[in-house]
Amino acid sequence: MNHLYFKDNFFSSGETPITDDNGQVTGHLNLHSMFHSGITVQDQAHKQVVSGKFRAFSNKWIVSARFDSELGVLKPRLAFFKQRLLYTSHRHGEFAIESPAFSKEYIMTDSRDHTAAHFRRISGMFASGAYQLSNNSPLADEELIAVVMGVHAIIKRQQSAAAT
Template structure:
């Protein structure tokens, strides 16, 4: 699958639906940020069907990621680091990925277990751009 870009608006501190676009500015899906006071998000396809859900279970320090049928497919947790932001996503099917960013940076990189960059996220104006590196 070569490099491809997706774009979505930065409204992480509000609620509602945010469209996801491809490079041709075609809507390919949505992020449904349930409300500003809960920690949950649904990722929807272009027909508004849930593809993936993410949420914090009660009294947990990690995101649980499920498919549309509520089967757990992974979890996301933060690892504390002094001058960087580090997260780990552990997939039920494909292993562990590290998501990292330098302190105060607007760019995140996702690395596989061989330390190969598989995706970038960059903030460009008020939009985030995700680039698939595979």
């Protein structure tokens, strides 16, 4: 099974590589700025493939294709003792994302409860988020990377709100 690796920067801005198991660069993750949580997933030639950002005044993460056509929406779900989110792909249906409390492992399942993807945070608690992704779904890797970064952004936003 092949994995992809990508990460956030400490100040959530700039560009980071997306690599495979062999360390080969397969694309780039452009983190817009530390004041704006949007991201762009680029191919090896630095051309935009997919983007993700929060909808205005909302906690919904919108995943869009190259020309701003919406691919799907990620939103948190209320759950006790675990992280639960729902990604609704306009082409492939709904995917549930769950992680037990205090875990760095996330399982994404389709509507038939089959594992569509698995990702985990591989960075330390105080380091910027770095992830390992394994994709078994019909979603493109770039779309799934935008979803994972959306999960990361939603969790950061929830932790920030809880701290105030």
